[in-house]
Amino acid sequence: MENRVEQFRKERGLSQEDFARAIRVSRQTVSSIETGRYNPSLDLAFDIADFFGKTIEEIFIRDGGNNHEKK
Amino acid sequence: MKKSELISGIILTLAGVAALIAAILTETSFDGIFWGIAGAGLCLGVGRVISWFHWSSPAQADRLKELQENKEIAQHDELNRIIMDRAGRIAYNFSLLLIVCTMLILTVLYAAGIAEKHSFTILILGGLLILQVVAGIAAVAHIRKKY
Numbered sequence: 201m202e203n204r205v206e207q208f209r210k211e212r213g214l215s216q217e218d219f220a221r222a223i224r225v226s227r228q229t230v231s232s233i234e235t236g237r238y239n240p241s242l243d244l245a246f247d248i249a250d251f252f253g254k255t256i257e258e259i260f261i262r263d264g265g266n267n268h269e270k271k
Numbered sequence: 272m273k274k275s276e277l278i279s280g281i282i283l284t285l286a287g288v289a290a291l292i293a294a295i296l297t298e299t300s301f302d303g304i305f306w307g308i309a310g311a312g313l314c315l316g317v318g319r320v321i322s323w324f325h326w327s328s329p330a331q332a333d334r335l336k337e338l339q340e341n342k343e344i345a346q347h348d349e350l351n352r353i354i355m356d357r358a359g360r361i362a363y364n365f366s367l368l369l370i371v372c373t374m375l376i377l378t379v380l381y382a383a384g385i386a387e388k389h390s391f392t393i394l395i396l397g398g399l400l401i402l403q404v405v406a407g408i409a410a411v412a413h414i415r416k417k418y
Contacts, residue, residue, distance in 0.1 A: 221344070228352040232418040241349055 202261040206234040208252045223247050272326045278410065280319030289314025350418060358410035365406045369399060 209219045209230075216234075220227040225244065232238035233248075239260075240248065249256045287309050294305035326335050344407055373395055380386035 221340075224344050224347070226348040226351060227343055228415075229348055237418050238350055242325060244349060266399060 201239050202236065202263055203233065204259050204261075205230070205248060208254070208259065209234075212252075219251075223251055272323055273287050274308070276319060277323040280323060282316070283312045284316030284320065285312075287314075287316050353418070354411060354414045357414050358407055361410040361414075362403060365410075366403050369402060370408040377396065 209216070216221070216227050216230045223230075223244070229238065229244075230239075233240055238266045245256050245260060249259055252259065259267075288306045290312055291309035294302055294309055297305070325331065377386070377391070377395065380391070
């Protein structure tokens with residue numbers, strides 16, 4: 201699954217640390233989401249979408265895979 | 272910082288002092304245990320009391336708040352939970368394999384008369400405990416590299 205988290209975060213001038221604190225996750229989680237190594241839970245995806253004022257579909261782009269947890 | 276931290280620190284220190292006195296004044300086969308309790312109690316207790324005084328000063332209030340917030344985030348972080356779960360599964364499977372191997376080795380050693388049952392069993396159990404802890408830590412470190 202691709203996502204535009206990094207793009208939206210940078211548009212708001214936020215560091216990974218600041219963004220992580222805002223959505224109450226670790227910086228490593230933000231980094232892993234942005235690089236596509238980890239797909240967030242639905243709860244966290246909603247939190248991220250709410251933070252940016254977007255819909256989930258605008259941020260996360262499904263590319264055929266449906267695994268929540270990367271191997 | 273919570274007052275319970277200070278109280279538990281004082282209790283641990285007192286327990287450590289009591290064990291230290293017992294270790295010095297008595298000469299029994301329990302001396303080793305007393306020394307162990309004294310060391311653990313004094314180190315943990317004194318450390319906790321010092322930590323309480325350090326973090327309770329007004330100058331540390333902001334830093335303490337930040338640290339507590341970071342700790343709470345780390346505890347509830349979903350990626351962290353997944354990593355810990357996977358690490359736990361790996362450590363568990365590893366410990367099962369280790370126990371099976373240990374049983375086989377012990378059986379051979381006892382049968383050959385190389386090992387004395389009592390002392391060897393204690394050593395093996397201690398080794399198993401340490402290996403399980405180390406395996407858990409190594410598994411977390413290994414999985415973390417993937418994210």
